Amino acid sequence: MLELKDVDFVRDGKLLLGGVSLTVGEGERWALLGPNGAGKSTLLNLCGAITHPTRGTVEILGRRLGTVDIRELRESIGHVNPRHPLRSPLNILDVVLTGLTGTIERMPRWEPTSAQRARALKLIELLGISALSAAPWTTLSQGERGRALIARALISDPRLLLLDEPSTGLDVAAREQLLETLDQIHASHPYLTWVLVTHHLEELPTCTTHAALLRDGRVLSAGPAEEVLTTARISETFNHPIQIHHTTGRWTATAHRHALPGGVGRAGVE
Incomplete structure (x- = not known):
């Protein structure tokens, strides 16, 4: 890929x-x-x-x-950038549909097909923002915008x-x-x-x-x-002693209490 x-x-x-x-x-x-x-x-x-x-x-x-x-x-390719430069009050449905044209705003005189509109609504539902499909972009929280942008990226069925x-x-x-x-x-x-x-x-x-x-x-x-994603490698990458934990499928990072000279943690932990 x-x-x-x-x-x-x-x-x-x-x-x-x-x-x-x-x-x-x-x-x-x-x-x-x-x-x-x-x-x-x-x-x-x-x-x-x-x-x-x-x-x-x-x-x-x-x-x-x-x-x-x-x-x-x-x-x-679907590209999700949280700094999406949209400034107008497009609703979520229209924002998602712009993923089909690769534009920030709705293209003049362009109308989606019924199948494209249905796919947009299905993705909005998948992303958990169906109740907001008609809400203008300017009123959305950052989290709501993020999910709308993921739906926008997926509508073209990217690989x-x-x-x-x-x-x-x-x-x-x-x-x-x-x-x-x-x-x-x-x-x-x-x-x-x-x-x-x-x-x-x-x-x-x-x-x-x-x-x-x-x-x-x-x-x-x-x-x-x-x-x-180990303690030694993360510590080297960030040039700071960092302890890495991996439980229930999630990673967390905390300050490493046993730093070695040079600013990295003790190798071999985690």
């Missing part, structure tokens, strides 16, 4: 990603974690065909960037879903509702591949299968989540 080989990305003379290689298989649900400035969103933009690598190759859904029609490729810090601005209750929703999406779309960017392990749904840790534009570790 995704294959990056020896990717560098340079902007304004600054190396934002260096030597990144990553392979994501069908149905895998990846988390990208790392400190601010690690290159997570830059990497996600490459996966979404929003930017091209400076060096190296990026293949998305079997097609290489630079040799494919980007607009056609993006039709198979790849990209979520850029979907828990941004959510309180604890709204975050937990969002994570439950992501687990429900996995249950209803078991073959959907996704990549989720976050700073916090507490924001990972239980269905997460794989993880990649980034620091200073480089991938420090990537693979099955249980092997990557």
Whole structure:
């Protein structure tokens, strides 16, 4: 579904990603974690065909960037950005339908088919916001907007879903509702591949299968989540002693009490 080989990305003379290689298989649900400035969103933009690598190759859904029609490729990718720039009072139904046209506002003179409208309503129900389908965007909470944007991303039936810090601005209750929703999406779309960017392990749904840790534009570790999200590796990634716990499918992080010189925790714990 995704294959990056020896990717560098340079902007304004600054190396934002260096030597990144990553392979994501069908149905895998990846988390990208790392400190601010690690290159997570830059990497996600490459996966979404929003930017091209400076060096190296990026293949998305079997097609290489630079040799494919980007607009056609993006039709198979759902991208969820909590900073969605909509400013007008579109209702949730219309917001979801804009996912079919790839626009922020409803296209003039464009009308959805009855099947498209029915699919939008079905996704709104799946996301638990049916009671708000007629509510204007400007009155929605951040959590309600987040679920509407996930429905918008799913309406085109993408093969790849990209979520850029979907828990941004959510309180604890709204975050937990969002994570439950992501687990429900996995249950209803078991073959959907996704990549989720976050700073916090507490924001990972239980269905997460794989993880990649980034620091200073480089991938420090990537693979099955249980092997990557460990005390030693997280402590190295964030350059701080952090104790990792994994219970009932969820990860939590706390300060490590037994720090070693150099700012990382004792290896081998968890």
